[in-house]
Each structure stands twice: as C-alpha cells, then as structure tokens.
Amino acid sequence: MHLDSTTLLLLSALISALLGLVWLGLSLHRHRTVGLREWGMALLCVAVGTLLLGARGVVPDLLSIDIGNLLILLAGGFCWRGARRFDGRPAPLWLALLPGLLWLMAQRLPGSELVEFRILVTSVLSGIPLIATAVEFWRGRPEGLACRILLTGAFGLHGGLILLRIPLMLLQPEWTRTAVLPDNPWVKLILLESILHGVGSSFALLALFRERGERQLLEAISASRDAAQQASAAKSRFLAWMSHEMRTPLNGVLGLSQALSESRALPLGAREQVTVITQAGQHLLALVNDVLDLALVEAGRLTLQSAPVPLSSLRENALALVRPEAAQKGIRLRTEIAPDLPSAMLGDGRRLQQVLLNLLANAVKFTPRGGEVLLAMQCWSDGSLRLAVTDTGPGISATQRALLFRDFSRLPSAAREGAPEGYGLGLAICAGLVQAMHGTLGVEPGPEGRGSRFWVHLPLQAAPAEAPAAAAPPAAVPTRDVLVVDDVAVNRMVVQALLQGGGHVVRQAASGEAALAMLAERPSDLVLMDLQMPGIDGLDTARRIRAQEAGRPDAPRMIIIALTGEVSPQAQEACRAAGMDGCLAKPVSRVSLQAVLRGLPARNRAAPAPEAGRPGQPAGAAPPPRLDESAPAGSAPAA
Known part of the structure; x- marks a missing residue:
C-alpha cells in the first residue's frame, strides 16, 4: 500500500x-x-x-x-x-x-x-x-x-x-x-x-x-x-468551656442546697423546697453529663473500663432510680432473670448502668398510667449478655424507628399523644455506648404488637467468682486545715459550708497570689484549687507551691486537689503534670470532700484549733487519692 x-x-x-x-x-x-x-x-x-x-x-x-x-x-x-x-x-x-x-x-x-x-x-x-x-x-x-x-x-x-x-x-x-x-x-x-x-x-x-x-x-x-476535624475540635473546646461554666453555678446550687438540707433550723416546708432545688440541680447536671458523653462517643474518645460488675446491683440501682416516677404513674416494674445468669460480668459498670437506666427511664416515661415495664436479663449460648426492656406504651411505627437513635431527635407522635418531652439524648447515648462496647442495640414491637421492646446484646464475659470481702466500717474523718482557692465567691462559700459542718478549719483565697501568701505564713493539710483564675491560674499556683516545698525539704508535703468543671482526661493529665494529687469535678458534694479528707496522710504538725462550735473528729491515716479515684460529682450528701 x-x-x-x-x-x-x-x-x-x-x-x-x-x-x-x-x-x-x-x-x-x-x-x-x-x-x-x-x-x-x-x-x-x-x-x-x-x-x-x-x-x-x-x-x-x-x-x-x-x-x-x-x-x-x-x-x-x-x-x-x-x-x-x-x-x-x-x-x-x-x-x-x-x-x-x-x-x-x-x-x-x-x-x-x-x-x-x-x-x-x-x-x-x-x-x-x-x-x-x-x-x-x-x-x-x-x-x-x-x-x-x-x-x-x-x-x-x-x-x-x-x-x-x-x-x-x-x-x-x-x-x-x-x-x-x-x-x-x-x-x-x-x-x-x-x-x-x-x-x-x-x-x-x-x-x-x-x-x-x-x-x-x-x-x-x-x-x-x-474542616470536620476543626469543627470537632471547636465543639470539644466549646463543650469543655460550657461544662466549666455550667458546673460553676451548679456547684453553688447543689452545694448550698446540701448544706441547707441538713440544717435543723429550717422548717419542714422549707426543707421540702430545698429538696426540690437539689433534684432540679441534679437533673440539670445529668443533662450536662449526657451532652459531654455524647460528644465523647462521637469523637471516638470514650474510654471503657473492664472490671467485675455485679448484675444484681446493676439491676437494683437502675430500678431504684426509676421506681419513684413509676410509682407516681402507677406503673408496675417487673423483672425476669434467667437462672443461668452469672452473678457478675466483666465490663464498665458506669456505662452499663447508664445504658440500662436510659432504657428504663425511657420506658417509664412513655408508658401510660397503670401500664407495665418489664426488664429481662439473660445469657446467650456464647455467654454474652442480653438486656431487654419491654413497655406497654403506644408503640413505635416502622417509619419512626429510624429516628430513635439520633441525637436531639424526638418522635413526632410524642407531642400529639401528650407524652412528656425529652431532650432526645438518652437513646443516642445508649447507641453510642453500645457500639463502643462492640454490642448491638435495637427495637421491636412488644408482645402481640403492644408497646415496644428495646434490646441490647453485649459481648461480655462472666467474671471469675471471688470470695466476698467483709465490709469495713467507714473511717472517721479527722479535723483538717483546708485552704480553698477560687476566684468565685459562691464556690468558696459552698466548700466552706460543706466542710465546716464536719469541724474542719477552712480558709479562703480569691487568687493564686493570695494562696501563695497565706501558705507561706501557714501551710495547710489540703489545698482545694480552682484551675481557671485570673492572674496566676491553678496549675501555675500548684507548680509554685511545689517549687517552694522543694526549697524546704523538712516541710511536710501538702495535698493539692483540683476543683474544676472540666473533667476531661487532658485536664487531669495537666493537673498531674503540675504536681496536683487529684481532681474533684464541680459541683462538689459532702461525700466527695469526705473521701478526699479521709485519704489524707496522718498529720505530722500541730493543727490549728477549730473554731468554736465546730468540734473536730479523730484523726486517721490513708494514702492520698489518685486522679482516677476521685469521688463522682453530684453524689448524695452523707448522713
């Protein structure tokens, strides 16, 4: 070609x-x-x-x-x-x-x-x-x-x-x-x-x-x-800031209400009003904790513990919290426990309680008067745990089930049927927690199509049997000299009111500079330190206290506990790096403060005399608390 x-x-x-x-x-x-x-x-x-x-x-x-x-x-x-x-x-x-x-x-x-x-x-x-x-x-x-x-x-x-x-x-x-x-x-x-x-x-x-x-x-x-990472980081910073800002007024509400509830000078009607204030504050605190838990689940930073969880205690504690509302509505609470259910399983007890409590509270909330809520607990063939909460409420349509486990979402039928409004967080938090524990969560119609059944399948294993330990009587809390450092007067007033009832000597400092000056004149057994303060913040104040102690080897080491509204692991690590011995989350309670005081080492110097009308208590000795052993915020006041 x-x-x-x-x-x-x-x-x-x-x-x-x-x-x-x-x-x-x-x-x-x-x-x-x-x-x-x-x-x-x-x-x-x-x-x-x-x-x-x-x-x-x-x-x-x-x-x-x-x-x-x-x-x-x-x-x-x-x-x-x-x-x-x-x-x-x-x-x-x-x-x-x-x-x-x-x-x-x-x-x-x-x-x-x-x-x-x-x-x-x-x-x-x-x-x-x-x-x-x-x-x-x-x-x-x-x-x-x-x-x-x-x-x-x-x-x-x-x-x-x-x-x-x-x-x-x-x-x-x-x-x-x-x-x-x-x-x-x-x-x-x-x-x-x-x-x-x-x-x-x-x-x-x-x-x-x-x-x-x-x-x-x-x-x-x-x-x-x-952009998503920046938004997540911004949300985390915002939630941490909001947590701190909301816990500060809650500290005053819950702390002073605890102190007032134990005052015999109040008439019975006033005590009942104080109890309502305490319950409202605890409800708001629970909402703050739910929002923070949901943020941790979404960010993938939720840490789970593995320890033996007594299933009987888990069940009774959750039922005890929903029993008052159920009794008010005339709702019958029943349980069905499989005979082969082990006494304890390895898992995170706090998160398990949170899942079970949210499911029970949700069932009681949407069950009409005179209804019934059934809690069933059993083991599957592989030894894993299955929980099921069945109610006799109005039921959930198939089209609405997809909305259940989303955060801040509520069923459209709730308002029409007169059901109480919620925040749309409980089931979303349950879904995140169950997923973090590698389990599954679902919902299906109840028996004969009446009501709803929420079930949870968790791949937990039975805990090894342990010999029951004899319960030791609580140790008496000795009288201590405590310095409260906080720039907010209400926070100082709350801690002083909770401690002075036990005969402890409480001094107040409104800034880090004032705390350093007062400790230079007279050391304290315990320093309760706020972290965010103008001028010298709590972390820098703790570093300076440790530096002063290093220059005086013969001086006893003071215990420094952080009082903070930010309870993230990063904040705890920062406290540990600054030389602090532990963290207490705001709002503080009498129980958490007594746990810290009970864990202080024996005093090796003369204690200042307590003020008149505030007798002291016998001294005791125990190792100082660790960061992860501080008492939870919002605990009930001691009797």
Missing part, C-alpha cells in the same frame, strides 16, 4: 474530526472543566484544514492553501489557549487568532506563491504556538500530575519537528513556484508524526483531565476532613 501525502492528510483529517467531536461533547457535559472546548476546536480546525490541504487541485487554491493553512495555524493557537485555561492563566483570544491573521497578511507579500516561502511562514507561525503550549504544560509541573511531562514532550517534539523545516527550506538551492502538495519523505514524516501526536496527545489529555479531577476530589475530601 502506497501512502502519499494526500492519503495521509485525509487520514489525519478523519482522526482529528473524530477526536474533536469527542472533546466538544465532553465540554458540553462538563461545563466546569476548562480547556475541553479549546482542545475540541483545535482538533476540528486540524481536521478541516488537512482536508482542504489534501483537496488541492480539486478546490480553488484560496480554499486548499490559504484557508487550509489558516485553520492549521488556528489549531496551534487554540492548543496554547487550552493549556493556559487549564491552569487558570489568562489566555486572550486575540493571541490564539494572531498566527492565522499573520498568515493572511503574509499572502500579500511578494513570493507567497513559492512553496518554500509558504513552508517557512507556516513553520514559524505553527511551531511557535506548539512550543509555547509545551512550555505551559512544563510550567504546571509542580502540581505533580504525571501526564504533564508526557504532554510537554509531545508538543515540544511536534513543534521542534515543524521548526526544523525552516533550515531545510533555507538550504534549498532553488525555490519552486507551484500549488501542488509536496510529496517528499520529510513531508510524509511530518504528517505521520502529526497523526501520532493528535492521537497520543488526546489520550494524554484525557488522562490529565481525569488526574486533575481525582486530585481535586482528593483535595476536597481532605479539606472536608480537615
């Missing part, structure tokens, strides 16, 4: 037309991808131009030579413009049209009918845009797209071969005056290379656009991930 220049031009026109239509179709489908339309226009210009060049002798020279070369030159300009727009650089249209305009002007010059003259002009006007296109792809190489280097080489090679025709034409001893298409090996080589260049660069450009799209998608995903 003989391939002459005309055949190669027609083959190049056919391939370029097909590829150009593909590019234009893609440009219509993907409007946001810049550069596609320019590449399609360039290939169509090449197709029509080469078709006209191959039709010499069939169509007038104006079309086959002037217009044909004009379209080829416009194709080079569109390639340059497409490369510029792909990288977001300005690409004026007039610069893309300039080579074609210069070609039309060159046709008016003397000698334009010579073949070598036309080759010289077209080589300069088409080679330069192709080299410029290669430069544009090379400039964008820091983007790291592999196809850029391939396109740089392809356009550079194509433009270089075209520019090589210039010295070849200049070395011709005699120039020819003819309109016939040249048919020498050099022309055929250029045409073959043009066909390969058009096909290869089209595939490379497709790969480049795909690579750019994937890169942008990954960048968008990365940006979304970073």
